[in-house]
Amino acid sequence: xxxxxxxxxxxxxxxxxxxxxxxxxxxxxxxxxxxxxxxxxxxxxxxxxxxxxxxxxxxxxxxxxxxxxxxxxxxxxxxxxxxxxxxxxxxxxxxxxxxxxxxxxxxxxxxxxxxxxxxxxxxxxxxxxxxxxxxxxxxxxxxxxxxxxxxxxxxxxxxxxxxxxxxxxxxxxxxxxxxxxxxxxxxxxxxxxxxxxxxxxxxxxxxxxxxxxxxxxxxxxxxxxxxxxxxxxxxxxxxxxxxxxxxxxxxxxxxxxxxxxxxxxxxx
Numbered sequence: 001x002x003x004x005x006x007x008x009x010x011x012x013x014x015x016x017x018x019x020x021x022x023x024x025x026x027x028x029x030x031x032x033x034x035x036x037x038x039x040x041x042x043x044x045x046x047x048x049x050x051x052x053x054x055x056x057x058x059x060x061x062x063x064x065x066x067x068x069x070x071x072x073x074x075x076x077x078x079x080x081x082x083x084x085x086x087x088x089x090x091x092x093x094x095x096x097x098x099x100x101x102x103x104x105x106x107x108x109x110x111x112x113x114x115x116x117x118x119x120x121x122x123x124x125x126x127x128x129x130x131x132x133x134x135x136x137x138x139x140x141x142x143x144x145x146x147x148x149x150x151x152x153x154x155x156x157x158x159x160x161x162x163x164x165x166x167x168x169x170x171x172x173x174x175x176x177x178x179x180x181x182x183x184x185x186x187x188x189x190x191x192x193x194x195x196x197x198x199x200x201x202x203x204x205x206x207x208x209x210x211x212x213x214x215x216x217x218x219x220x221x222x223x224x225x226x227x228x229x230x231x232x233x234x235x236x237x238x239x240x241x242x243x244x245x246x247x248x249x250x251x252x253x254x255x256x257x258x259x260x261x262x263x264x265x266x267x268x
Contacts, residue, residue: 141172
């Protein structure tokens with residue numbers, strides 16, 4: 001069925017194709033046509049035509065067990081990260097941060113009521129936090145998300161906190177909206193956020209905003225640790241200062257890259 005909020009220029013076929021690609025993110029793979037149709041709300045013949053189209057374009061492949069996406073789907077996400085320049089700017093600083101802290105580091109952006117990881121540097125460990133680029137988590141339960149939510153104006157924050165999450169992962173310790181709003185006021189005042197077992201037990205994280213040259217928060221950076229290895233006091237006293245140094249360095253490099261074309265134009 002056409003979407004109620006769609007205008008006359010809305011291309012329903014394109015939206016359905018994107019729905020099929022997205023449904024693989026929250027379901028096991030491979031998926032049968034019946035499972036794809038159920039996950040997207042499409043009729044099975046429609047789902048079949050979309051899958052055949054994706055196969056023709058190289059974004060999907062049929063196997064005896066079902067349909068799987070191909071690595072070519074990564075082009076869609078990489079096109080975004082390369083267009084902003086944030087991935088390339090952040091990566092060397094993330095690697096340095098991981099080396100200095102001995103813990104994994106990530107960059108995420110806000111999408112509705114969720115965060116989406118756009119960069120990640122792991123550290124080899126026997127026990128590790130299973131986070132991948134493109135993964136979606138409920139923003140209000142993550143340190144990254146709290147930093148990003150705290151940067152919103154009141155109307156945008158009201159909408160984000162009441163929007164339905166699209167993450168398949170549910171918070172380990174969800175909080176009422178009024179409690180979250182009070183916490184976000186504190187995050188906004190001090191400039192960073194931390195969590196302790198809110199998404200998953202035994203996981204601690206601290207995050208800080210990544211700002212552009214105008215002071216606007218464009219993303220957030222975090223350090224994540226296993227609670228058995230890093231105490232909460234150590235997270236704040238020892239790792240947070242290193243995180244703030246990294247976000248400052250990323251922000252400065254990001255601004256230099258984005259300012260360069262304008263400077264070149266003014267010089268011509």
